[in-house]
Amino acid sequence: MPDKRGWTLRETLIVTVLGAVFAVLYLGWVQVWLIAQAIFGPVTMDVVMGFWFVVSIVAASIIRKPGAAFVSEVLAAGVQILLGSPAGLLLLVTGAVQGAGAEVVFAATRWRNYSLPVLMAAGVGAAIFSFIYTWIRFDYGALEPGLLLVMFVLRCLSGAVLGGWLGYVIVEALYRTGALAGLAIDHAKRSAAA
Amino acid sequence: MRRGGAMAEAGRGMLKALNPLGKLVVCFVWLAASVLVFDARFQLAAILIPSLALIVLNRTPPLVVLALMVPFSLFGFGFLTTSVLFRQESDFALRMAGESPLASPAFSAGVTLFLRALACGMISAFFALTTDPGALVRALMVHARLPPRIGYSLFAAMQLVPDLAAEAQQMRYARAMKSGRRLRRLPGPGELVSLVIPLLAFAIRRAGRTAIAMEARGLAPDAPRTITQAPVFRRRDAAFVLVALAALLLCGIAVVVDPAS
Amino acid sequence: MLSDPQPPDTSPAAEWREVEVSYPFPKQRAAGPVSLSIGRGERVLLLGPSGSGKSTLLLTLTGLIPGSIPASVDGEIRLFGEDAAKRKAWDWASHVAQYFQDADQTLCGMRVEDELAFPLENRALPEDRIAAHVTCIMQRVGLPDTWRNRRSTTLSGGERQLVALAATLVQDAPLFVADEPTAHLAPEAAGRLHALLTEDGPDRSVLIVDHRLEGLIHSVDRMVVLGRDGSIIAEGHPRNVFRERRDLLISQGIWCPVSCALDAHLSEAGLEPPVAPLSVEEALAHLDPEAAPREDLAKARPAVEAFVAASTPSTSDAASIGPALVELRAAECAPFLGPTVLRDIDLTVHEGEILGVLGANGAGKSTLGLCLSGLLPLKAGRRKGAPGGVAFQRPENQFTGGTVIEEVLSAMPRGMNKAEKAERAARALADWGLAGFELRHPLELSQGQKRKLVLATLTASDRWPLLILDEPMAGLDARGVATLVAEIRMLRDRGRAVAVITHDMDLALRLCPRSIVVGEGKILADGPTRQLMQDCALLKRAGLAEPSCAGAVRWLKRVAAC
């Protein structure tokens, strides 16, 4: 079993690099969202939101150590800012909130369980946290309650599917490329198979 | 004319040479202010000041600045429509029938949200365009005690981003060669999606290699180290912070003193 | 820095005691068991066929295996009299400078200047001394000042290797370990580096792993040869090993210097050189055309002629050239996202032709190769002809499959039926010595095995009328080279065209009837390889060197003149 306590340099680098790659993908997703928003209207944001949680799911299920979900999401936000995301410096706060939402779920399993349901729950956790945050930031209290409910449900669904499930699919595909050899996920899978 | 050119040259150097941390603090304060002060005029000031600074001092072409505004405005436009269409008290249809929508509080709130998105964007753009990411990481390691392992990880991640394009291109070559199909100049959306997993795998492998390279060349978790070319705090950084905060204060006062309109 | 005990420390700089390594998957021995020691100030050369575990052994030295790369290691490793496992890999950086087989593994992807300063920063040297060291090493290795701000990933393969070498040399450690340091370097740059590696006084211990070492073999004190099974099969001074164990080395697919063949030819003629030669000049030293007895010269002549004939193309090779296959007209070539590096290129490749592409590092050979294949669009000008296949300079870039066998099958022609595909793939893997590796991940092979896999894939599918091989020799052992030469000739006989980008002048001369020399942003010369190799001014201008048989050719001329 790899060292449970600290992060190795390789793990630190992997989490930052994941943050960077997903930052690029997130920026691409922003364009998707902007176009969809122009066509389908404002609720689109809640539908597409889940994808912005995916790095924390991927990082956590690869590294399997406390903090991976949170740190990767914050880093992805940081790199997006440097690449010029439309959301600006505030993205750092957004990233921290979303990362914390996912981290809370992993913490509840004491960083031991990374099965698909837990990953989807982490996506929902991030969705709930981010919903509270956008509530405060954009003054959602002034919106109609019915609409709010629809937005909330959509966002949770999006977190579960575009965050949790998609993250699971990505990790499985990555595992098949052999790039994850020697990491915590590899040990878990090998010892499960043995 | 020539004089102006020389001044701009000096200004360009000046913004870039400022300590990134000073800039970071100033930008954060301005951001916080633009989130807290819910006033369209203040937001306008927060858009204009960084844009002008970029155009005049950094000699960013005005067209580039305008182009930068496009995604931010699209972003902001979403807020505008949300608040106009879905404000609870606004009862949009009634108002449309009755009075001019431009005067409605929902609309002006929407405009402010729209401008705020733009303002946040421009402040961030100001930071991004005038700061070398390497210098920022160095400054963080020197002045903010960022552990070198994390600093260098950030550094490596930032250097990776431009390499992703070249790596993706190499993958496209290999695939085109094997499939026998002609390589398109730009990948289509389907091809882009199919490149995501290989690129992620590349990034993870590269992270592993970089970790070995860094450890083999002596990057220790806690040993003392030199940080070369680290940005220092100079008098001009203090001047910059003071000027920027004074400008912020003036804008704030102007809004508070004249709340009528 | 060293915790030296009171009497002068004579313990070896590095020592492996019965070391054995296996990677966690597949559970099969990857290196060893090996016992080997490098004395203080000694220069040791480690040779061995692909996959014999050389790189793996070097990685265990400071504990990167198993510290950062998971594997199980048995036995003991000692550095400067201390148990190596007592310290972490980064704590050994001041004692051991390691150049890994892959330049990308040595460099961290930063700007060149930062890359060179990095090991010194880690040692907390004062800033002004770091700057001085960086400037000094850039001059010694010959890195132009304009590279300081370039990111190392935008450099060409050889340029990157130069930077990586500078980055390890700047560490100035008492033990320097290098895994194929000159595989991608042009002859002139390789010569410069060999000089650098050996110029330091007797306190620097050096361990070098390589497959071909023409330039460095003179300065080596001892060589150690690993066999296919990973154990040591020969050890001693290069002169003795190469003369006495030549047959063993050849049977194991291990490289011998060219002079070995000449030595054998002369011995057969009864004119064995008094000391085993390491270069052609040494081999002929006792047969000076002016001083040696006439009858000896007469006896030696056929032997030398046979040697020269074996290293030049036979005249019949050039005769069978077919019509034009691919043409570049007034082409301008630029690497992806890079500036235009070649202008005004006019080049025709014919059916049944083997074309050599020579030139200094960064001349634009790889770029030209990609343009020639039609993968990289031209900036200007026209390309005519069918698309070609390319073996990229970095074999990793080639892989799209998840296993070795998948990789080979993925390149087979589409119309072929399954059974034939499988049969052909199995034959190719066996030919290249990769049988038994079918289910491995391509990236978990040794560097030479990766190269072999790429070449096997391309030559077995035989789909492309034109093949471009970008430095196919880099990392290949002698057996691989022999297979490669045979495969290229076979393709040629089937009317395919092959362009070989290489820094190995001997190979170019032997294999390619025609060559082009790339340099100064254009094609400097285009003609029969034999003629190009005699043009000293051209070779110098293009950063090349004459092939090693040139000394023998000169000798023949002088004998004829006498």
Ligand SMILES: Nc1ncnc2c1ncn2[C@@H]1O[C@H](COP(=O)(O)OP(=O)(O)OP(=O)(O)O)[C@@H](O)[C@H]1O
């Ligand atoms: N990461 C890895 N995982 C599993 N097996 C590996 C890995 N790397 C290398 N091997 C295997 O270990 C053996 C030794 O590899 P190594 O790279 O040490 O060979 P080498 O002597 O350096 O060869 P070359 O001359 O080709 O560089 C090979 O059979 C190789 O396939």
Ligand SMILES: Nc1ncnc2c1ncn2[C@@H]1O[C@H](COP(=O)(O)OP(=O)(O)OP(=O)(O)O)[C@@H](O)[C@H]1O
């Ligand atoms: N992305 C890039 N940006 C800038 N310059 C580049 C880029 N890629 C390559 N170059 C430059 O283009 C030139 C040609 O590169 P190329 O890889 O074709 O050289 P090469 O002849 O194959 O060298 P080598 O023998 O070292 O492999 C080099 O000088 C290199 O520095």
Ligand SMILES: [Mg+2]
């Ligand atoms: Mg090797």
Ligand SMILES: [Mg+2]
């Ligand atoms: Mg090249």
